């Protein structure tokens with residue numbers, strides 16, 4: 001069979017590889033000049049630093065099959081994400097942990113004391129938190145909320161935390177020990193030669209042809225037995241029903257001789273600072289040594305027509321429009337919508353790869369059993 005994968009990010013590459021290994025002819029197209037989608041990394045010619053072009057990416061997962069899958073194609077180096085935050089003229093450790101609490105309140109509490117202390121700060125009068133703000137006040141009280149959540153969230157989402165659903169802050173964002181590893185997952189690491197090398201390995205198969213600088217248009221679907229579309233769902237239909245709302249990011253790139261901030265990620269929680277964070281890319285490859293440094297100041301804003309869509313907004317208005325697009329997609333014959341843009345969801349890389357592996361398997365099963373192929377293999 002002849003299959004087309006639109007998008008050479010993890011979604012397109014992994015599904016393409018699975019289908020190629022099953023003996024099919026696979027074409028992967030991407031409108032960009034490079035593979036790896038938003039995870040693209042490139043070595044800066046001047047400094048030698050591995051730059052995460054569309055923002056920093058750290059690989060972390062509990063999914064053993066996915067971890068083994070990525071390690072099959074490239075070597076991973078150990079990497080632990082430790083984030084710092086500047087607030088009220090001081091530098092703190094994130095996520096909020098015992099060190100943060102003791103430093104912030106000028107105390108030397110042990111875990112149980114800190115737990116009781118934070119409980120006393122929390123606003124227990126909020127019985128059923130509906131908004132992000134209520135949820136944060138209920139979990140950590142006003143002081144930590146103001147210092148670490150309020151301004152950051154306002155900048156990230158462009159609206160007041162009282163306008164966002166409580167579900168964004170699902171569990172208690174505080175640790176009562178000194179563990180400052182940002183992620184809880186069993187496996188965490190960084191591909192030694194960057195994500196683009198990893199995706200290159202996935203796409204390196206005799207049945208796969210990659211076409212870059214090639215925009216896929218809807219009417220081209222007729223040239224293939226089936227298409228997997230990892231571009232924007234609304235874009236596939238030329239935005240006929242309107243645009244699904246996204247946040248976009250502006251990266252203000254600057255260079256520095258030496259070590260600019262001493263860590264990979266420094267958050268800025270205060271509203272008076274216009275950016276959300278500064279990332280220093282050489283610290284994402286701590287096994288390398290570079291004199292020069294590349295940093296990104298990161299600004300978040302509403303995604304306009306010519307911007308790159310980053311974070312789906314998914315509030316009430318967007319969800320209504322999404323269900324209209326889903327209904328439209330279900331009427332298209334030989335196209336399945338996949339990935340972060342095709343299904344309008346925020347997906348970490350490991351989840352993207354997991355879904356791509358499952359999608360390819362489900363698709364091959366459908367074919368084997370002569371069942372119709374759905375527009376979506378996942379719940380959206």
Ligand SMILES: Cc1cc2nc3c(=O)[nH]c(=O)nc-3n(C[C@H](O)[C@H](O)[C@H](O)COP(=O)(O)OP(=O)(O)OC[C@H]3O[C@@H](n4cnc5c(N)ncnc54)[C@H](O)[C@@H]3O)c2cc1C
Pocket residue numbers: 006007008009010011012029030031032036037038039054055056057058059060214215216217230231232249310311338339340341347348349350352
């Ligand atoms: C700022 C940021 C930071 C992130 N950090 C992390 C992290 O630390 N850890 C983590 O696990 N995940 C992270 N992620 C998530 C990660 O980026 C995604 O999981 C991943 O990019 C999803 O891959 P994808 O293939 O679905 O989409 P993409 O990588 O976006 O690939 C889609 C591709 O489709 C192409 N395309 C679209 N339309 C067309 C068309 N019509 N014709 C041809 N080509 C088209 C695009 O050019 C693009 O290359 C982060 C995301 C963001 C936004």
